[in-house]
Amino acid sequence: KKKNMNEYKKKKKKYFKSINEIAEELVENILSNKDVVVSLVDIKSMDNYTYAHSVNVAVISLVLGISLNLSKEKLTYLCIGALLHDIGKSFIPNEILQKSGKLTNEEFEIVKNHPRYGYNFLGQFFSLSAHIKLITLQHHERFDGLGYPIGIGGENINYLARIVSIADVYDALTSDRPYKRAMCPSDSLEYIMSNYGTLFDPNMLDIFCRIIIPFPQGTIVSLSNGDIGVVEETIPCFPLRPIVKIIKSEYPNKVGSKINLIDTLSIVISDIKYEI
Numbered sequence: 001k002k003k004n005m006n007e008y009k010k011k012k013k014k015y016f017k018s019i020n021e022i023a024e025e026l027v028e029n030i031l032s033n034k035d036v037v038v039s040l041v042d043i044k045s046m047d048n049y050t051y052a053h054s055v056n057v058a059v060i061s062l063v064l065g066i067s068l069n070l071s072k073e074k075l076t077y078l079c080i081g082a083l084l085h086d087i088g089k090s091f092i093p094n095e096i097l098q099k100s101g102k103l104t105n106e107e108f109e110i111v112k113n114h115p116r117y118g119y120n121f122l123g124q125f126f127s128l129s130a131h132i133k134l135i136t137l138q139h140h141e142r143f144d145g146l147g148y149p150i151g152i153g154g155e156n157i158n159y160l161a162r163i164v165s166i167a168d169v170y171d172a173l174t175s176d177r178p179y180k181r182a183m184c185p186s187d188s189l190e191y192i193m194s195n196y197g198t199l200f201d202p203n204m205l206d207i208f209c210r211i212i213i214p215f216p217q218g219t220i221v222s223l224s225n226g227d228i229g230v231v232e233e234t235i236p237c238f239p240l241r242p243i244v245k246i247i248k249s250e251y252p253n254k255v256g257s258k259i260n261l262i263d264t265l266s267i268v269i270s271d272i273k274y275e276i
Contacts, residue, residue: 060171062075064204085135085136087121119134165200184271185214186240215272226249227246228249228273
């Protein structure tokens with residue numbers, strides 16, 4: 001087990017080094033493309049949430065894309081497509097986009113047009129790859145074929161668009177909006193996992209669930225038994241069941257002890273604590 005953890009740490013170090021190198025090259029490629037910069041300004045002018053969401057989706061998509069061993073060329077398309085995936089929302093009325101309550105059916109039908117609007121808008125930029133435009137068009141398609149705007153499914157959905165769809169939903173779930181509070185990372189990951197093969201490509205989801213760490217090392221968490229602990233170590237392939245050191249308990253003798261949640265299935269993390 002110790003040998004496996006050492007190998008995991010070596011792979012992680014190499015992984016983060018490769019991310020840094022790829023990120024530097026991607027930033028250079030993106031900033032040299034005037035059409036992309038102009039489009040990002042359009043997104044920024046809509047509202048801060050959409051801009052921040054687009055950046056978050058790009059980062060999450062890249063991490064998944066790297067884990068899927070995409071080439072640097074495909075990673076560039078993926079990053080740009082993720083950054084621009086919601087550009088079509090610039091054609092949706094602000095009173096709908098920024099509405100604090102739940103959308104009516106009619107308003108939601110208007111919002112559902114944004115992938116087509118974005119695709120048509122990016123069509124005028126000949127320097128952008130077809131992959132980038134298809135991400136914009138297809139990021140709300142579902143693996144089971146029940147998405148929009150076209151209703152295609154499975155491998156008929158562009159490969160990069162399938163990546164962005166996972167990142168898009170995960171970031172939306174973990175972000176505060178005027179009409180809803182953010183879900184905690186573990187609940188968001190549970191929701192993502194529950195849509196295995198329906199909303200999302202199951203093969204991609206297998207990888208995603210291994211690389212997303214909802215409780216990073218140092219996170220203070222509440223446990224279902226009432227104890228409070230700090231995450232000491234995350235276990236590869238088991239993102240919801242890290243090793244936790246107890247720092248507060250109604251039983252003083254438990255303070256300082258460690259629980260490996262993989263071995264203690266009766267206890268789960270119930271919440272993240274921001275103060276003790």
